[in-house]
Amino acid sequence: MAATSARILVSCLDEEDVLVEEGVQEFSIRTPSGSWRQQLPSMRKLAVASLALAGVALCSGAVGAANGRRSGAAAADVAAVQEKEGVDDMYGTLGDGLDTDHEAKVIMDENESKRLTAKFANMSDEELMPQNDMHDGNMCPDNEEMHAGLCYEKCKELTDGVFPIRASPFSCCRAEPCDFFNSKFSNPRKSCEGLDVGKQRGRKICPHTVGDCLRNEELAFGICYKRCGLLTDWKFPFRASASMCCKYNTSLGCASPGATITNPADLSVGGAIPEMPWTELPHEPILQFAESLTTNITEQPH
Secondary structure, three states, rough: OOHHHHHHHHHHHOHHHOOOOOHHHHHOOOOOOOOHHHHHHHHHHHHHHHHHHHHHHHHHHHHHHHHHHHHHHHHHHHHHHHHHHHOOOOEOOOOOOOOOOOOOOOOOOHHHHHHHHHHHOOOHHHHHHOOOOOOOOOOOOOOOEEEEEEEOOOHHHHOOOOOOOOEOOOOEOOOOOOHHHEEEOOOOOOOOOOOOOOOOOOOEOOEEOOOOOOOEEEEEEEEEEEHHHOOOOOOOOOOOOOOOEEEEEEEHHHHOOEEEEOOOOHHHOHHHHEHHHHHHOOEEEHHHHHHOOOOOOOOOOO
């Protein structure tokens, strides 16, 4: 048991602080009693057990600090998105496993959650429609570009302006004609990663069909759903599936007990504005939200 405890302690320490089990057992222990040699085995066990308990406490503190840093980083990221967008367009989806090491959980106090819910509830139909340039020839949201019928995050943004031209889902180039020597590539075996990504409200998502969602919706798995935050009072703000919302933005976190809520009837819904009653149900991105067309916006897309 003592050896096991010592190994637990070793596994919790950094490489620079590793305590070797054999070193613990070489402690010289003296007592007033003349039979200290007989007591040495039990005292060794006591020493190792004490060190193991200290190690457990050290690990607990380290885990708590790490969780605090992760939550703090998540809140900072959300604040940055909010400041950049100029609106409360925050919280997203798991995006088919995107950002699994990012934004573990965001904690929102009750007053803030009520304020945010009320803000969206009081928006008019016009305010709920996304604000894109409707006459730029781009059928994707303004922060994305179209390639082969799908919307991707702009190569210019993904490469800091060095490779601004998209040549394929997995490559961007400096200038046309694009070739191997003037291009940047990401792994074509990894979908929804590297250059093969879209972007919604500051978050990376999988590439999607042309169009955009309502502002009270989120784009998940290629479909527009009403935001999980609005449906759960921001207690489960990340969408994990069509009928599931999660406290965490990681696949692993959503597997933990109590991390998700599932309700197909209440969660698998659209943003629903009266002008377009068919948006009560989940739907594909709406092309007319990204580019001006001659068709009537109240017509349900086919």
